[in-house]
Amino acid sequence: MAGVSTKEIKNRIRSMESTKQITKAMEMVAASKLRHCQAQVQNSRPYFEILHATIEDIIRTNRDFSSPFFADRAEGKTVFIVIGGDRGLAGGYNSNVLKLVQSKIDACPNALVLPIGKRALDYCVSHKIPVLTGTYAEAAGVSIGDCFSIAKQLSKGFLAGEYNGVQIAYTNFVSMLSQTPDTMQLLPLTCDEELRKNGAESGILYEPSGEEVFASVVPEYLGGILYGTLCESRASEQAARRSAMDSATQNAEDMIADLSLKFNRARQASITQEITEIVAGS
Amino acid sequence: MSTFPLKIVTPDGLIYDGDAERLIVRSTTGDLAIMARHINFVTPLGMGKATVIANGERREAACIGGMLSVVDGSVTLVPTTFEWSDKIDVDRAEASQQRAENILHNQNSTDTDIRLAEARLHRALVRKSVAGRK
Secondary structure: OOOOOHHHHHHHHHHHHHHHHHHHHHHHHHHHHHHHHHHHHHHHHHHHHHHHHHHHHHHHHOOOOOOHHHOOOOOOEEEEEEEOOOOOOEOEHHHHHHHHHHHHHHOOOOEEEEEEOHHHHHHHHHOOOOEOOOOOOOHHHOOHHHHHHHHHHHHHHHHOOOEEEEEEEEEEEOOOOOEEEEEEEEEOOOOOHHHHHHOOOOOOEEOOOHHHHHHHHHHHHHHHHHHHHHHHHHHHHHHHHHHHHHHHHHHHHHHHHHHHHHHHHHHHHHHHHHHHHHHHHO | OOOEEEEEEEOOEEEEEEEEOEEEEEEOOOEEEEEOOOOOEEEEEOEEEEEEEEOOEEEEEEEEOOEEEEEOOEEEEEOOEEEEHHHOOHHHHHHHHHHHHHHHHOOOOOHHHHHHHHHHHHHHHHHHHHHHOO
């Protein structure tokens, strides 16, 4: 006689099957959302490349001014923009990026976090990390306009001396199967001195002046980077969820196969036993 | 008429890629027109109507924020938002205008709210005027 009754095994198979249905559905939802996010990443890429090229050009060829955006200060707070997800069940997506942030914050005495995504906010609250604002708790609801207003607010705070730097933690979408958490320094801007020395005069006319162009393009550029990393993170979240759910479905299938085998053995055993009893009785 | 290559890119993607005869945009200091063989040039953009003239055809759009650059004869317009006049959602602009006006009329609004509302009102008015004049 088998250790577990056939009825019990049957119940477990049934519950595994409904779990499998759910994970399968989540996988398909994530896959379709992922397609949308990937298109967004691709659409926005040329915009950032051009913005970046222009900023670099100005830095390289400029001889006349030094922008306050380059200021390297010790006092003030360092802002970390943390892009996480709104929900769990996405494999290591949230924990990877939060682990990275924690290590950065530990090394930085005056950290302030601007969480994007519910998971990021929850983490800050439960670990008692000071939060700048909880307005952007829903990563899916953050629009490009929000990105620009965040960037404007942060660059204003930076120029006022309130912050001494802005860093962003996000997840890089390397491929469908691999997403790596990463941080990037937004402010102060860094400038390659070599590049600057070797840069020739470009003869570009800046209107009204190089300084003013720079001052209005930098917040725009930061907003652009923020939006770009947000798109990358969203795509990563969906990809991470898709592969997590794919392996969950796989596991459910394995378990169902295993349980079916056990079920059949138990059934066979009980039939054999019945026959033996009948034969012995006659 | 001689033409120049023009590219219009926003965070939503590439909007225009082709030759144009003239481009008129509103910069932070006023309207300016770009024609072929312009000097290398960079300027931030304000909020206003943008006009692209290509093959004798005139197309208008609401163009908000960003910058314009001319490098070696090719022109790149990098606005934050760019909507052709026939694609503007007038109802949305109307609603946005209404909301902004409410905030501006409210005595209790904070300075930040008022600044945001002013910008929103400006955008809504630009969109409406561009859409209305097609």
